[in-house]
Amino acid sequence: MLLFxxxxxxxxxxxxxxxxxxxxxxxxxxxxxxKAVDGVSIHVRSGDxxxxxxxxxxxxxxxxxxxxxLDVPTKxxxxxxxxxxxxxSESDLAQxxxxxxxxIFQSFNLIPNLTTLENVALPMMFQGVVSEDRNKxxxxxxxxxxxxxxxxxxxxxxxxxxxxxxxxxxxxxxxPEVILADEPTGNLDSKTGKIVMDxxxxxxxxxxxxxxxxxxxxxxQEYANTVYWLKDGKVERITKKKKGQKKLSERELERIALDKxxxx
Amino acid sequence: MISDYFGLAFxxxxxxxxxxxxxxxxxxxxxxxxxxxIGLGNGLKAAVNSQFGVSATExxxxxxxxxxxxxxxxxxxxxxTIKDMEVIERVNNVDLVVRRNFETVKVEPKSKTSSGVTxxxxxxxxxxxxxxxxxxxxxxxxxxxxxxxxxxxxTGKVLIGYERSLGNNYLRDxxxxxxxxxxxxxxxxxxxxxxxxxFTLDYxxxxxxxDLDDLTDFGEDIDTIQVKMKDKDLMDKTKSDIESALRKSRxxxxxxxxxxxxxxxxxxxxxxxxxxGIQIFILIIASVSVFIGAVGIINTMxxxxxxxxxxxxxxxxxxxxxxxxxxxxxxxxxxxxxxxGIVGAIIGTLMSVIGILAINAYLGAELSPSIDFIxxxxxxxxxxxxxxxxxxxxxxxxxxxxxxxxxxx
Numbered sequence: 115m116l117l118f119x120x121x122x123x124x125x126x127x128x129x130x131x132x133x134x135x136x137x138x139x140x141x142x143x144x145x146x147x148x149k150a151v152d153g154v155s156i157h158v159r160s161g162d163x164x165x166x167x168x169x170x171x172x173x174x175x176x177x178x179x180x181x182x183x184l185d186v187p188t189k190x191x192x193x194x195x196x197x198x199x200x201x202x203s204e205s206d207l208a209q210x211x212x213x214x215x216x217x218i219f220q221s222f223n224l225i226p227n228l229t230t231l232e233n234v235a236l237p238m239m240f241q242g243v244v245s246e247d248r249n250k251x252x253x254x255x256x257x258x259x260x261x262x263x264x265x266x267x268x269x270x271x272x273x274x275x276x277x278x279x280x281x282x283x284x285x286x287x288x289x290p291e292v293i294l295a296d297e298p299t300g301n302l303d304s305k306t307g308k309i310v311m312d313x314x315x316x317x318x319x320x321x322x323x324x325x326x327x328x329x330x331x332x333x334x335q336e337y338a339n340t341v342y343w344l345k346d347g348k349v350e351r352i353t354k355k356k357k358g359q360k361k362l363s364e365r366e367l368e369r370i371a372l373d374k375x376x377x378x
Numbered sequence: 379m380i381s382d383y384f385g386l387a388f389x390x391x392x393x394x395x396x397x398x399x400x401x402x403x404x405x406x407x408x409x410x411x412x413x414x415x416i417g418l419g420n421g422l423k424a425a426v427n428s429q430f431g432v433s434a435t436e437x438x439x440x441x442x443x444x445x446x447x448x449x450x451x452x453x454x455x456x457x458x459t460i461k462d463m464e465v466i467e468r469v470n471n472v473d474l475v476v477r478r479n480f481e482t483v484k485v486e487p488k489s490k491t492s493s494g495v496t497x498x499x500x501x502x503x504x505x506x507x508x509x510x511x512x513x514x515x516x517x518x519x520x521x522x523x524x525x526x527x528x529x530x531x532x533t534g535k536v537l538i539g540y541e542r543s544l545g546n547n548y549l550r551d552x553x554x555x556x557x558x559x560x561x562x563x564x565x566x567x568x569x570x571x572x573x574x575x576x577f578t579l580d581y582x583x584x585x586x587x588x589d590l591d592d593l594t595d596f597g598e599d600i601d602t603i604q605v606k607m608k609d610k611d612l613m614d615k616t617k618s619d620i621e622s623a624l625r626k627s628r629x630x631x632x633x634x635x636x637x638x639x640x641x642x643x644x645x646x647x648x649x650x651x652x653x654x655g656i657q658i659f660i661l662i663i664a665s666v667s668v669f670i671g672a673v674g675i676i677n678t679m680x681x682x683x684x685x686x687x688x689x690x691x692x693x694x695x696x697x698x699x700x701x702x703x704x705x706x707x708x709x710x711x712x713x714x715x716x717x718x719g720i721v722g723a724i725i726g727t728l729m730s731v732i733g734i735l736a737i738n739a740y741l742g743a744e745l746s747p748s749i750d751f752i753x754x755x756x757x758x759x760x761x762x763x764x765x766x767x768x769x770x771x772x773x774x775x776x777x778x779x780x781x782x783x784x785x786x787x
Contacts, residue, residue, distance in 0.1 A: 179782050223695075224692075240697040241697060
C-alpha cells in the first residue's frame with residue numbers, strides 16, 4: 115500500500131526520535147520530588163521497531179509521554195524528525211504529534227459517541243482535512259484493518275480486538291512516521307493480541323517506525339528489534355535482535371500467554 | 379471546520395439525551411415566555427384598542443366618574459346631564475357634541491327554547507342621538523351587514539350587532555324584519571351591523587334615543603358625551619378647556635373631578651401602559667429564567683468537562699490543539715442555548731397563536747397573532763450567544779487540560 119510507505123525523502127535508518135539525556139521530575143507536595151525519568155537517552159531510527167520495557171514505576175509511561183510529545187521534559191532535549199520539541203508550546207506540540215505520531219493505547223481510547231468511521235477520521239479533522247476526503251481515507255484505513263463493514267458501528271458495539279484495530283486505523287489517519295503503542299495488547303486475550311501485533315508488524319514491514327511500551331518482556335523480544343530496558347527512571351540496558359533471528363513459535367507464544375494469565 | 383464543530387457538538391448533545399434537554403429548559407422557558415408574550419401582548423393591545431370602537435382619533439369623550447374600564451359612565455354617582463352637554467358645546471374649538479346612553483334591557487327572542495319556555499335575556503342597548511347622527515356614525519364607524527340604518531323618525535325599530543345575529547348566542551338567526559320583545563315592548567329589527575371586532579358593539583342593540591328613553595327612562599342623564607373639534611390639533615387644549623368648564627359648572631375642585639375627559643390617545647396610553655407593565659414584568663421573569671438557564675448550561679458544561687477529561691486527552695493525543703478543544707465545548711454550549719431557543723420560539727409561537735385564537739373566540743375579534751420575526755431571530759441569536767458565553771469558562775478549562783493527566787481520566 116502506497117499509503118504506508120514512509121515518505122521517500124527520508125532514508126530508512128535515519129534517527130527520527132531522539133531523547134538526549136532527558137529528565138522528568140515531578141513535585142509531589144512539600145519538597146518531595148519524584149524522578150520519573152532520570153537521564154534517559156533513546157535513539158529511534160526510521161523504520162525501526164523499538165520496545166520500551168520496564169516494570170511499573172520504571173518510568174516507561176513518562177518516557178512514552180515524552181516520546182509522544184504529550185509532555186515536555188524538565189531537562190534535556192527531545193528531537194522529533196530533527197526538530198527540538200522540548201520547549202514547544204502545547205498547541206505546536208499538538209500540531210506536530212497530530213501529523214507525525216499515531217497513538218495506540220492499551221484501553222483503545224476511542225470516542226464512544228462517534229462511529230468507527232468518525233473515530234478514524236477525527237485526527238484528520240484536526241489537520242484541517244475536509245470532511246469528504248477524511249471519510250474516504252478513513253474508509254480505506256478501515257478496509258486495511260478489515261473492519262470496513264463496521265464503519266457505522268459505535269465502539270461499544272465492537273469487541274476489544276476490533277476496537278484496537280479501529281485504533282490502529284486511527285493511528286494511521288494522518289500518515290504519521292511513528293506509531294506509538296502503549297501496551298497495545300494489555301486489554302486483549304492472547305489470540306486477539308496476536309492479531310493486533312501482527313498488524314503492527316505488518317505496518318513496520320511497510321516502513322512505519324513503531325515504538326511500543328510494554329511490561330511484557332516476551333512481547334518486547336518477540337516483535338521489537340531494539341529493546342530499552344528501563345528501571346528507576348534510567349535505561350538499564352539495551353538489547354538488539356540479531357539479524358535473521360526468528361520469531362518464537364506459535365506454541366511458545368501460547369505458553370507465554372498462559373503464563374501471563376497465571377501471574378494475574 | 380465550523381460545521382465540523384457543530385456536527386460533533388450535535389452528536390455529543392444527542393448522546394447525553396435527557397440531560398441536554400433538562401439543561402436547555404431554562405433557556406426554553408425564557409424564550410417561550412418572551413416570544414409568546416410579545417406576540418400575545420401585541421394581540422392584547424390590538425384587542426383592547428379595538429374595544430374603543432373609535433375610528434376618529436380627533437374625538438374627545440366625557441364620562442361621569444373617574445377613569446374606569448367598565449361600561450362607559452357605569453360607575454357614575456353623579457351622572458352627566460344635558461346641562462353638562464350644553465356647557466361643553468360652548469367651549470372654544472368644540473364643533474359638535476353627541477350624547478350616548480347605555481342601558482341594560484330585557485330581550486325575548488322570537489323563537490322559544492327547546493323546552494318551549496320563552497327565555498328572557500339581557501343585553502346592552504345604545505342610544506342613537508336625535509341630532510348629529512352622521513357624527514355618531516362616524517364615531518362608531520358603523521356599516522350595515524344587512525338592512526338599513528335607523529332614520530331619525532323611526533320608532534319601534536332596532537339595529538342589532540353582528541354577533542347578536544350571526545354569532546352563537548340566543549339571538550342567532552335573527553334576521554331583518556324579525557320581531558323582538560324588548561322590555562315588554564315589541565320592536566322590529568331594521569338592520570344588522572357589520573362585524574366590528576368589539577364586544578361592545580357586536581353584542582349591542584341600537585335604537586333611537588327616544589325609544590330607549592321610553593324603555594328605561596334615563597331622562598336628562600347621559601352616560602357619554604362625545605365631542606368633535608373644529609381643529610383637532612388643539613385636542614389637548616380643548617380637553618383642558620372642557621375640564622375647567624365642567625369643574626366650574628359642576629362646582630368641583632382640581633383633583634376632585636367627578637367626571638373624566640379623555641382622548642383616544644390618552645385612553646390608549648393608559649391601556650398600553652398597563653399592558654407594557656405586564657410585558658415588562660413577564661420580561662423580567664423571562665430574563666430570570668434565561669439567567670437560570672445560563673447557569674444550568676455552565677453547570678452541565680463544567681460536569682461535562684470533568685466527565686470527558688479522557689476524551690479531551692484522546693483528542694489532544696491525536697492532534698487537537700487547545701483551540702480545537704475550546705471551540706468544541708464552546709460550540710456545544712452555544713448549541714445547547716440555540717436548541718433551547720428554537721424549541722422555546724416554537725412553543726412561544728404556538729402559545730401566542732392559541733392565545734390569540736382564544737381572544738378571537740372570546741371577543742369575536744379577528745386578530746392575527748403578531749409574530750415578530752426580528753424578535754424571534756434575535757432571541758435565537760441571543761440564546762446561542764448566552765449558551766456560548768455560559769460555555770466560555772468550562773471550554774477554557776477543557777482546553778487547558780494537560781493531555782497526560784487527561785488521558786489518565
